[in-house]
Amino acid sequence: MISRTKFIGAVEIGTSKVSVLIGELSQDRSLHIIGVGECQSRGVIKGAVADFRAASDATHTALMAAEQSAGTRIDEVYLAQTGGHLEGFYNEAAVNVSSADNMVSALDIDTVCRLAKSKNLPDGRMVVHHLRRPYRLDGRIVPDPLHLVGQRLEAGYWTVHGPEGKIADNIHVIRGFNVRVAELILSSLASGTVLASPEDRQNGALVIDIGAGTTDFVLYRDGSAQMTGVVPVGGGHLTNDLSLGLRLTEGQAEKLKLRFGRATITTKDRAEKVWLNGDFAIGDRQFSRYGIEQVTSARVWEIFEVVKKKLGPAFSPEKTAAGVILTGGTAKLPGIDEAAAKVFGVQARLGEAPGWVAENLRDPGFSSVLGLLQYGLTSRAEAAAAPRRKAAGWVSKLFATA
């Protein structure tokens, strides 16, 4: 009997690190995480590959480490996609229900979906995701309109697209390891899948994944993703700000950020000083704690403001009852939830991985790769359930073109 077990690698090529998880997918149903690999990233700027060889070396090192820890070889890869080059737009379409008894058929659904996805992209750009918002039948939201009675069926898609070259670069980095990319998944979607519960998504939630080079976000409403986006600003900019403001090297600034950085200013005593290293060795210097907090909090607030601005009218505190869920390496910054709550005007919390995730993978930095596996598994299950409608679509097409 042929084994139906697959070993899937979830890979996120981030600006500061490359993370790899290996999941053992049995019978297309159950998933076990059996390997993990990490490596400091090189050749990646703000989520985009800038040096192919360096990025390949770093990614392949992480892949090898994961394979070694899993004791097996990866069959295919689910790859996270991020970067300021990704953009999105919303397009919707509506059709009149074709049957005489006003019962929605598979053909109606297929037609409205194809129309909603049919908007042309600028040259050189290609689709990464078509995220469907809930169907509307005569104005009411329905999860599946098939066989319901109505007159007008509407469907809308949030389409995420990016330049072909940059997307291909990421794929070729993986192909350089001689593994096929089976799914390309937006980082924010991956994080949202694992951190936002179905109830959160139904009530409305904003998931913000603040990485080193980029900040990815996804807004959920009515149970599905309404809008996604990438801001090319991340935790690395906090380090850079400290480096410039305090005249430090990047390493020193990073150290200060991790030890004393905050997203909200809590220090009252402006004269309070902190040591750079704390070992009183030559070169050890003192810095104003208030100053450090001021720099980091200003940048964090700015990031949130940019996200809010990008969301525009799509975001409203009333329709985001589940609040803001924060994740990513920079989400470990103290007070970041407080800052987010103040900027967005809703409650904010740090995302927590589900209970089935092992302790060593509960760090916010792993939420994207965890989400890749979960999203990939869900999409596989949905694809497996789809043939019923696809068959109807094929028959419909046959008659439509006759």
Added chain:
Amino acid sequence: MSQLTVNPPPTRTWRDIPQNVTPKAMTREGKKRLAFAVGNIVGLVLVIGAAGWGIYELVSVWETNPTRITAAASNVPIRDIALRTDGVLDKAWVTRTLDLPKNASLMELNLSVLQERLLATGQVQSAVVTRKFPDILAVTIQERSPVARVMVRSGAVAPQAYMVSRDGSVYQGVGYDQALAETLPFLDGVKLVREGEGFARIDGLEQVSDLLGTARTNTPDIYRTFRVVSLARFSVDGTIAVKSTEVDEITFGVVSDGFFKQLARLDYILNETRRQTPPQPLKAINLAVGGSQVPVAFDTPVVSADGRTPRTSAKPVAPTPFGTALFSPPPRNSSSSKRDF
């Protein structure tokens, strides 16, 4: 709605990006994995190819010279022949008939040829020859059982008694007990036709077999007196004539009453004639007429010298001066013995 609107051209997605990559763009580990994958495929192809070639060779050798395969399979010589039979043939006969090559192994034997050798003997109705590894040849035989004998003259050689089975096969009986074989009546009134090494089957033997079987079972004393069974008139009027030590000709009918009834009447007639004083030698009894009357012919007239009819409970009807009589067996349950005909 126009067709173009309903079926808009699909937008390009990331899946349209070709995922083939040249080894140049690979890292060392990628190249290693590629080499491993290629090695796997080559290995798989080689294994499949080797298996295919092996099967091809096997088939071609099997078609041309199967002994090459069999010789390779096993070289252990046959130790014994295991015989199962429902008749009288023994292992010595099977060994002689099969005539196996010396030190032959099981796989060297052509079983269908061996089976044909066994079936060449008419006494063997069916034969199954199988290999019982590692070194036993199993032979299972179903034999024909003889119902009569027939004298066969072949050229200048003195006539020989052959056996005839229920299905009409004529064969030289092997291994039968001489005393038992001599109890079998001879068959007469048939024409033997040569067919290959043996003879063509004789028609009517099923009925003869039924008659003799019924006689042997129910009237063994009468059966023992049967000497010759003639089928001379079988094809004409469906009668079987039997010559016994007591009666020159007893005629049985196939289409009339069953053999059991006919034999019962015969038994009655023989008993009645034995009781007569003096006993009247019987010449012919015709049981094929059917009904309640049996024509019986005597060697001498039925009427005795003193002009009285013989004393018998049966009623010879209208005795004739030529020694023939019609026997009417008593009606059912009328006699004291209450024998049922």
